[in-house]
Amino acid sequence: MTKMIRTLAVLAATVCLASSMSFAQSAGEAVYKSKCQMCHGPNGTPNPAMAKAMGIKPASDPDIKKLSADQVLDAVKNGKGKMKAVAGLSDAQMKDVVAYFRTLK
Ligand code: HEC
Numbered sequence: 881m882t883k884m885i886r887t888l889a890v891l892a893a894t895v896c897l898a899s900s901m902s903f904a905q906s907a908g909e910a911v912y913k914s915k916c917q918m919c920h921g922p923n924g925t926p927n928p929a930m931a932k933a934m935g936i937k938p939a940s941d942p943d944i945k946k947l948s949a950d951q952v953l954d955a956v957k958n959g960k961g962k963m964k965a966v967a968g969l970s971d972a973q974m975k976d977v978v979a980y981f982r983t984l985k
Contacts, residue, residue: 907973908976908977908978909980911973911976912977912980915968915969915977916966916977916981919934919936919963920939920981921938924939924940924984924985925940926938935961935962936963939984949978949979949982952981952982953974953975953978956969956974
């Protein structure tokens with residue numbers, strides 16, 4: 881019986897840890913999915929028609945990879961070329977989504 885309780889306690893702790901970790905990871909991801917994905921694609925690679933029509937480079941492109949966090953933030957905040965400034969984001973959400981965008985390859 882004690883062994884079972886211990887097993888349950890370990891299990892519960894593991895679940896808590898895993899869910900709190902995925903929550904921390906997904907703040908930027910959630911913003912990306914609701915605000916960027918429709919143009920930039922689920923993994924940072926826009927679908928070919930969108931890429932061609934609007935001139936969006938994939939996140940794996942060297943030109944995109946070399947952008948600093950500030951430059952990505954600037955694109956989100958003020959827009960860039962054909963991309964309009966992304967509206968409706970708090971400063972924290974912008975920071976999160978910039979960090980997430982920069983993890984995409
Ligand atoms: C309405 C479609 C659209 C949405 C939504 C959108 N983008 Fe873009 N994005 C574009 C287009 C188009 C470009 C290419 C701009 C150009 O060079 O003319 C671009 C370019 C960029 C660039 C490259 C900027 C540079 O300096 O070359 C970054 C970084 C970027 N987007 C990040 C984001 C992030 C992060 C989000 C969400 C918060 C987002 N975009 C939402 C259309 C979009």
